[in-house]
Amino acid sequence: MTYQPINLGNKFSKFSEHWAPRVIAEMNDYQFKLVKVQGEFVWHDHADTDEVFIVLEGSLDIEFRDGAVTLAAGEMFVVPRGVEHRPVASEECKVMLVEPRGVVNTGDADSALTADNDVWV
């Protein structure tokens, strides 16, 4: 049988929109998503789940109500469930997200940035 690797660079080359996560793999009931981000996202939280950010290219700030963390390429962070956060990137940044299937990018927030969910690339 032929098995194919999932190439992250190849997947990133297939879309250009910002703040619109694309699913590239599933593990049990979790999804691995790629997203290109630039600018300021909306404040939101995910009441029922932690959320993993892994920066693959560029630099990402994740702001919290009481601080912030800056992630360079090769760095990751786990945003705990229920914690309000706002991703911000001054230049385009490529990120892998890991979270349960069904998580909406803007969480509890009503926003124009709410993306379609479960879009594969």
Place this chain on the structure above:
Amino acid sequence: MTYQPINLGNKFSKFSEHWAPRVIAEMNDYQFKLVKVQGEFVWHDHADTDEVFIVLEGSLDIEFRDGAVTLAAGEMFVVPRGVEHRPVASEECKVMLVEPRGVVNTGDADSALTADNDVWV
């Protein structure tokens, strides 16, 4: 409050053993682990869970009973639950694993390569 990124290169610098995964983060009941591999691992499967391999440096072959996949840096693969597999790397390769807390590296196999579980770095 001060938030710290998890730097993958820094974590890799803290251990040298092969086939001994180190936990670097938890998301809900899942763990992110780093492992350095070289040589042939043991055939095994994980009956209850899929397992994600993300190659960060080097090249990794994952052999199956009916084929194989080769992962370069920047490539990933999801080994489905219950599927026998054997990771092989001719030279040292750095890998991130994602799987539920409690998964043993050799799965169902009785092996000298069975590593202590839930070791953080």
